[in-house]
Amino acid sequence: MPTYPSLDIVRRSATDSPEPQIRVEQEVAKLIDVSKCIGCKACQSACNEWNDLRAPVGENTGFIQNPADLGPDTWTLMRYTEHENAMGDLEWLIRKDGCMHCTDPGCLKACPSPGAIVQYANGIVDFNEADCIGCGYCVKGCPFDIPRYGVTDKKAYKCTLCVDRVSVGQEPACAKACPTGSIMFGTKTAMLDQAAERVEDLKSRGYEHAGIYDPQGVGGTHVMYVLHHADQPELYQGLPTNPKISPLVRFWKGGAKMFGLAAMGIAAVGGFLHYITIGPNEVPPEAEAEALALKRDAAAQKQEHRP
Amino acid sequence: MMESGIGGGPLATPIYVTRYNAFQRVNHWLTATLFILLSLSGLAMFYPGLFFLSGLFGGGVAVRTLHPWFGLGLAASFFVLAAQFFTRNLGSMDDVRWMLRFRSVITNEHEGLPDLGKYNAGQKGVYWSQLFLIAILLSSGLAIWQVHFFTWTSIETQRMALLIHALAASIAMAIIIVHIYAGIWIKGTGRAMIRGTVTGGWAYMHHRKWLREMLAAKTQNRPVHGFGPRHD
Numbered sequence: 001m002p003t004y005p006s007l008d009i010v011r012r013s014a015t016d017s018p019e020p021q022i023r024v025e026q027e028v029a030k031l032i033d034v035s036k037c038i039g040c041k042a043c044q045s046a047c048n049e050w051n052d053l054r055a056p057v058g059e060n061t062g063f064i065q066n067p068a069d070l071g072p073d074t075w076t077l078m079r080y081t082e083h084e085n086a087m088g089d090l091e092w093l094i095r096k097d098g099c100m101h102c103t104d105p106g107c108l109k110a111c112p113s114p115g116a117i118v119q120y121a122n123g124i125v126d127f128n129e130a131d132c133i134g135c136g137y138c139v140k141g142c143p144f145d146i147p148r149y150g151v152t153d154k155k156a157y158k159c160t161l162c163v164d165r166v167s168v169g170q171e172p173a174c175a176k177a178c179p180t181g182s183i184m185f186g187t188k189t190a191m192l193d194q195a196a197e198r199v200e201d202l203k204s205r206g207y208e209h210a211g212i213y214d215p216q217g218v219g220g221t222h223v224m225y226v227l228h229h230a231d232q233p234e235l236y237q238g239l240p241t242n243p244k245i246s247p248l249v250r251f252w253k254g255g256a257k258m259f260g261l262a263a264m265g266i267a268a269v270g271g272f273l274h275y276i277t278i279g280p281n282e283v284p285p286e287a288e289a290e291a292l293a294l295k296r297d298a299a300a301q302k303q304e305h306r307p
Numbered sequence: 308m309m310e311s312g313i314g315g316g317p318l319a320t321p322i323y324v325t326r327y328n329a330f331q332r333v334n335h336w337l338t339a340t341l342f343i344l345l346s347l348s349g350l351a352m353f354y355p356g357l358f359f360l361s362g363l364f365g366g367g368v369a370v371r372t373l374h375p376w377f378g379l380g381l382a383a384s385f386f387v388l389a390a391q392f393f394t395r396n397l398g399s400m401d402d403v404r405w406m407l408r409f410r411s412v413i414t415n416e417h418e419g420l421p422d423l424g425k426y427n428a429g430q431k432g433v434y435w436s437q438l439f440l441i442a443i444l445l446s447s448g449l450a451i452w453q454v455h456f457f458t459w460t461s462i463e464t465q466r467m468a469l470l471i472h473a474l475a476a477s478i479a480m481a482i483i484i485v486h487i488y489a490g491i492w493i494k495g496t497g498r499a500m501i502r503g504t505v506t507g508g509w510a511y512m513h514h515r516k517w518l519r520e521m522l523a524a525k526t527q528n529r530p531v532h533g534f535g536p537r538h539d
Contacts (some may be wrong), residue, residue: 097481112353112358133370136451137469139457149453154368154453197474246463246466248466248470249470253468256477257354260353261354263478264480264481267482267484268484271484275491275492279495280491280492280493281492283494283506283512287511289514291510292321295507295522296521298519301523302523
């Protein structure tokens with residue numbers, strides 16, 4: 001069930017007709033300042049608690065990152081990277097991974113079930129599991145590798161940006177729990193301003209490549225990062241440098257549909273036009289007689305050749 | 308049997324020639340049924356405007372669940388069919404001559420067309436394109452069968468598979484529309500797949516070489532089947 005009334009839904013998956021655009025809302029955003037993160041995992045715990053999710057006890061990989069990856073019941077994950085910088089110093093890069101809530105969401109574009117993925121006017125992209133058919137197209141549509149497929153219930157899951165909290169005026173659970181203020185929540189404009197200040201501060205501390213991660217290839221996101229190495233987002237466990245919906249997905253959901261329609265349409269209409277202009281190909285009675293004659297010839301030949 | 312006369316005179320009772328045996332007919336219609344089920348369920352997942360077709364199967368989850376199983380069934384059924392028709396669909400010089408006269412073919416002009424074996428180049432085209440497309444649809448379909456195989460290939464491979472699957476399916480459906488239309492256009496064809504026989508006149512018009520071969524075989528008391536070694 002969508003958390004907001006239909007007036008607030010600006011985009012629905014697998015729906016060609018336009019959605020209501022009458023309501024103009026402030027876009028919201030979560031700003032994750034990676035430079036302030038201490039890796040305590042309070043956000044991960046708060047996410048599990050608020051959303052009432054318990055991932056099964058996993059394998060010990062000998063590494064602080066736990067669980068090892070996002071999952072259908074792990075919607076946010078601290079990703080840890082030990083990075084040796086140019087001066088030979090160790091930097092511990094910790095990035096809170098989860099849905100980026102793209103302005104142009106690849107999951108929503110790929111989804112074949114009407115309304116199973118919606119985008120609200122405030123920018124939140126939400127899965128509506130009641131309408132999820134379990135095809136996994138969203139997993140392939142996402143440029144950030146975020147949605148996870150539940151093998152037992154065959155549904156896809158991801159961070160909702162705590163749409164149920166945001167819709168009643170609260171911040172997401174992860175932002176609420178963060179002890180260092182590394183996770184902030186507000187309007188997108190306010191978060192961009194905040195991020196700009198942080199970037200300036202980081203630059204004054206020697207992080208000359210500090211910057212905001214709000215990738216324009218997906219129209220900007222509603223979860224943004226402040227990165228100390230914004231020139232190399234890949235350092236943070238593969239955060240894509242220039243994420244965008246794969247051209248394969250775009251063509252599949254665009255040109256390929258047109259192609260299919262054209263191919264089938266031309267075949268059907270062409271057939272109909274052929275029938276009403278040129279007409280059927282009928283067997284004339286003479287042909288039956290010719291066939292009979294051929295049969296007699298064949299029988300006669302056989303007689304001749306009989307020893 | 309009545310005496311026949313070419314033009315005027317009482318008409319002969321047509322002779323019938325066996326084109327498909329019962330196994331082949333069942334095999335064909337099983338394939339056809341699965342093709343239609345696959346088309347309807349696949350279109351439901353491809354075009355948002357056709358999502359309502361999922362209602363025919365009991366909803367979106369049912370479509371997602373059933374479509375791959377229909378696909379496995381179709382591939383199995385089609386490959387059995389294709390194995391039986393293989394030798395008869397190998398190309399020959401007659402196909403080139405027929406294609407050079409394609410204009411006559413579509414305008415129902417029979418003058419100047421070569422005598423043909425069991426299949427013309429158009430029918431062979433349907434055979435080979437479906438063989439090729441169904442192989443592609445099967446392999447790309449397995450890659451995007453989320454429930455069982457989503458960890459088997461990379462997401463990038465699966466994106467490619469989704470696109471290829473959609474394009475191949477579109478072409479396959481367009482060809483099947485042409486295939487169905489050909490059955491409507493060329494009168495007397497349908498009974499080959501329904502009753503298993505065609506009239507001698509139909510065979511004389513469209514596949515004369517095959518008719519001669521069948522008559523020769525029959526008069527030699529060899530079993531008359533619609534498939535077997537090629538004699539062209």
